Amino acid sequence: MAVEAIGRVPRRPGPIGRLGAGLLDVLQVLGEAASLFTAAVRASAFVPVDRQRVVVQMVRVGTDTLSIGALLSVFVGMVLVVQAADQLREVNESVLGPIVGLAMTKELGPVMMAFLLAGRAGSAMAAELGSMTVYDEINALRTMDIDPVRFLVMPRFVAATLALPLLILYSDFIGVWGGALVVAIDPAIKLTTNEYFARMLEWVHFSDVVIGLVKGLMFGMIASVVPCTFGLRTRGGTEGIATATTSAVVWSFILILVFDFLIVRGSFTVN
Amino acid sequence: MTSGSQQPKRRGVALDLRGVRRSYGGAEVLRGVDLSVNAGELLAIVGQSGTGKSVLLRQIIGLERPDAGRITVGGLELPRYLAIPPEEKPFRIAMVFQNAALLASLTVAENVGLRLREHRRHRPDEIEAIIHRVLADVELEGTEAKLPSELSGGMRKRVAIARALAVDPELILYDEPTADLDPILTQQIGELIGRIRTNRGSTQIIVTHNLPLARAIADRIAVLDQGRIVECSTPAELAASRQPLTREFLRAAALGV
Numbered sequence: 335m336a337v338e339a340i341g342r343v344p345r346r347p348g349p350i351g352r353l354g355a356g357l358l359d360v361l362q363v364l365g366e367a368a369s370l371f372t373a374a375v376r377a378s379a380f381v382p383v384d385r386q387r388v389v390v391q392m393v394r395v396g397t398d399t400l401s402i403g404a405l406l407s408v409f410v411g412m413v414l415v416v417q418a419a420d421q422l423r424e425v426n427e428s429v430l431g432p433i434v435g436l437a438m439t440k441e442l443g444p445v446m447m448a449f450l451l452a453g454r455a456g457s458a459m460a461a462e463l464g465s466m467t468v469y470d471e472i473n474a475l476r477t478m479d480i481d482p483v484r485f486l487v488m489p490r491f492v493a494a495t496l497a498l499p500l501l502i503l504y505s506d507f508i509g510v511w512g513g514a515l516v517v518a519i520d521p522a523i524k525l526t527t528n529e530y531f532a533r534m535l536e537w538v539h540f541s542d543v544v545i546g547l548v549k550g551l552m553f554g555m556i557a558s559v560v561p562c563t564f565g566l567r568t569r570g571g572t573e574g575i576a577t578a579t580t581s582a583v584v585w586s587f588i589l590i591l592v593f594d595f596l597i598v599r600g601s602f603t604v605n
Numbered sequence: 606m607t608s609g610s611q612q613p614k615r616r617g618v619a620l621d622l623r624g625v626r627r628s629y630g631g632a633e634v635l636r637g638v639d640l641s642v643n644a645g646e647l648l649a650i651v652g653q654s655g656t657g658k659s660v661l662l663r664q665i666i667g668l669e670r671p672d673a674g675r676i677t678v679g680g681l682e683l684p685r686y687l688a689i690p691p692e693e694k695p696f697r698i699a700m701v702f703q704n705a706a707l708l709a710s711l712t713v714a715e716n717v718g719l720r721l722r723e724h725r726r727h728r729p730d731e732i733e734a735i736i737h738r739v740l741a742d743v744e745l746e747g748t749e750a751k752l753p754s755e756l757s758g759g760m761r762k763r764v765a766i767a768r769a770l771a772v773d774p775e776l777i778l779y780d781e782p783t784a785d786l787d788p789i790l791t792q793q794i795g796e797l798i799g800r801i802r803t804n805r806g807s808t809q810i811i812v813t814h815n816l817p818l819a820r821a822i823a824d825r826i827a828v829l830d831q832g833r834i835v836e837c838s839t840p841a842e843l844a845a846s847r848q849p850l851t852r853e854f855l856r857a858a859a860l861g862v
Contacts, residue, residue, distance in 0.1 A: 466708070474706035477666050477699065478720040478772075479691035485723070 363585065367563040370487060374559060377481070377488035384489060391493030398454040399501055403447060407505040410442055411512025419516075419523050427525045431534030434513035439538060439546045443505040444498075445594055448553035451498055452586035456561040459490050460582035463565025464575040472566065487562045491555065498554030499547040506546065510534065549597055553590050560586045617645040617808030618679030618696050618775040620665065625674035626832075627660055634660050636832035637674065647802045647809045648837075649819035651854060652829035658812040659703070661829065662778050665810070666700045678776060691724050696776070699769035703781040705761040707753040707768070713740070714749035717768045739767040743797060759790035766797060770805075777801070779811040783818060791815065795822050816858040820844075828854070 347355065381388055411434055418433050463486060466472050475482050517523050517530045564582035568574045620642040627635040634657040642648045652658050663669045665676060667687045676683040679696050686694070707716045717739060718732045727735070740746055743763040753761055762782060769777050782798070783791040799822045802809060813819055819826050820840040827837040828851050836848045843851060 462710075469704055469709075470702045470706035471708050473668055474700070474702055474708075476668060478723070479694075480720065480723050 363563065363567075366567060367559055370483070370563050370566070371491075371555065371559045373483045374487050374491040374562075377484040378492055380484055380488065381492055384484070387485075387489040388492045391489045392497050394458075395451065395455045395493050395497045396501075398458065399447070399450050399497075400504070402454070403450055403501055403505055404508050406446055406450065407438075407443070407508040408512035408515075410446065411438065411509035411514075412516045414438075414442075414509075415513040415516040415523070416520070419520070423522070427523060428529060428533050430513070430517065430523070430525055431530040431532070432537035434510055434530075435534040435538035436542060438506045438509040439542045441546075441594075441598075443502045443509060444546045444549035444553060445590065447498060447501045447505050447550070448557055448590045449587060451494060451501065451554065452557040452561070452590065453583055455494065456557045456586050457579050457583050459558065460561035460565045460568075460579045461575055463487075463562055464568035464578040467566055467568045468571055468574060482566070487559075487566075490562060491558045494558035495551055495554035498557070499550035502546050502550040503543075506543070545597070545601055549594065552593050552597065556589045556593060557586050560589060616775060616806045619644045620679075620776065620808065620810070621675075621677040622661075622665070623675045623677075625661070625664055625671045625676060627657070627664060627669065627671050634832055635664070635671070638829075638832070638834055640827060640834050640837065642808060642810060644808055645802070645806045646824045647798070647811070647822060649811045649813055649823035649826045650829055651813060651816055651819055651826060653850075654814070656829050657832050658829055659780050662700065662780050662810070662812055666698060666778055692726055697772045697774040698776045698778070699772060699774035700778040701762070701765045701769050701780065701782055703784055705753070705758075705765040707761055707764055709753055711752075712749065713745070713751050713753070713756070713764050716753070716764060717771050719768070720772050735771050739770040740764075742770060742800075743767045759786050759793065762786070762790075762794060763797065766794075766801075770801065773805070774807055776808045777810075779809065779813075781813055782811060783813065783815055791818060798822055816854050820858075 414434050414437055415430055418430055419427060422429060463472070466486070472482050472486075475485060514527050514530055517525055518527050561579075561582040564578040564585070568578040570577075620640075622638050622640040625635055625638040626633065638657075638661060650658050650661065660669070664671045665678075665683075667683060670684075678686055678698065681695070689695075707713075708719070711719065714736050718736045721727050721732045721735060736749065737746070740748065743766055745760060745763055745767065748756065748760065748764070753764070756764065766782070779798070783794050786794065795818045798809060798811065801807060802822075811819065811823065816826075820843070823840060825837055825839055826843050827834050828843075828848065829835070830850045836843070836846060836851055838846065844855065846852065846855070
């Protein structure tokens with residue numbers, strides 16, 4: 335038996351073979367994620383019946399991200415003002431407000447909150463579903479005629495998709511006030527907070543906020559479907575759960591950035 | 606629940622497997638399994654590790670589809686049975702997994718009542734009553750609010766059995782129900798399975814390494830070797846078997862291995 339097994343060991347693939355295998359792996363993950371996304375959207379029809387499970391997940395997403403999200407946003411807003419003020423001191427400090435406002439609403443708020451959601455709530459989703467897969471809990475659900483997508487994935491998907499735009503608004507607000515705080519207390523900045531907010535309101539339009547929220551919807555879907563995909567495809571015990579969790583976060587980050595580019599590019603084409 | 610002194614209800618369903626084959630990555634695990642289980646019968650499947658016992662259960666419950674062969678449950682082809690919506694199924698199948706597979710985030714009561722709640726065929730008070738009844742059947746009254754992590758291995762197995770019993774199934778599959786349990790707990794689980802047969806009359810299939818347990822509780826014992834059923838007989842007939850693997854199992858059991 336052992337000799338037979340040794341005889342069947344395939345030759346180690348070369349660089350092209352490894353590249354091909356890696357590419358197939360990527361396509362497989364994307365295919366599984368797309369299929370799970372479709373199933374989750376279809377299962378979303380049951381939200382009125384399963385609303386309690388959605389609320390539970392929204393609370394989990396909120397408790398995972400609210401405090402650290404506030405901390406991140408306030409410091410990013412402050413850093414933006416300090417950095418920009420240094421560059422603009424000799425030119426025009428009055429654009430500090432628009433810089434912080436536009437950066438937070440259109441880019442930093444959505445991407446930062448999406449990363450936070452993927453890193454905190456998404457990794458928890460991958461680990462939880464991964465553990466349930468490894469320890470046969472998902473199979474137990476199937477044997478009980480309970481659809482794991484409706485029972486486990488859909489509430490997480492809907493919760494993350496609804497929660498992220500709200501988290502982005504929260505982040506925008508705190509980030510802008512973080513910037514205002516630096517404007518107010520930094521003696522090197524000659525701008526008043528009234529001017530900071532007045533110029534910001536001139537430049538930041540409702541459509542900018544909407545773009546951020548649209549990103550939030552999209553990123554929320556990614557930051558939930560990708561971890562759930564990795565959770566459900568977990569194999570091989572504790573090590574498998576760890577690998578699935580790490581992969582889920584890395585893949586979520588990459589896909590968030592790819593879709594960020596596509597949305598920005600698309601919005602400029604429309605304009 | 607009927608008392609032990611009454612006649613069993615014999616409400617189980619028959620199961621028939623013909624030429625069931627299953628491969629993984631070119632390695633054939635099931636090589637044409639033929640097996641018939643009568644309604645209300647308690648059948649034990651024994652065999653060495655890696656011979657496909659658990660794989661066989663996964664085909665019967667529908668977690669995997671066989672590459673070839675036919676599985677009939679209660680007169681229905683398995684794929685046809687699986688396609689029936691849960692609330693319209695003419696009978697129910699339940700499975701007790703080796704590691705119990707209780708949902709870690711749910712309490713004992715929530716785990717036991719999960720299938721009933723999700724299928725919404727019972728009122729909440731009816732579900733409560735069923736949960737209390739089946740937990741009493743497995744002698745775990747008072748554990749309703751506990752989480753699976755607060756229970757011992759034997760208790761988790763019994764909760765898993767209670768979860769299976771909650772839907773009053775006509776067919777129950779057990780994957781190594783006594784694995785990792787000490788002899789006393791093994792005996793308790795064995796007695797519990799015996800009581801289920803007596804009181805409920807469900808058809809039961811137990812996959813186990815534990816030949817003494819199988820001989821004590823099963824109506825028939827099937828020996829699986831290299832993906833095929835090589836023997837299927839009553840415990841008494843098995844004791845006189847000339848089948849080499851069966852002899853080896855009997856010898857190991859006699860040595861208490």
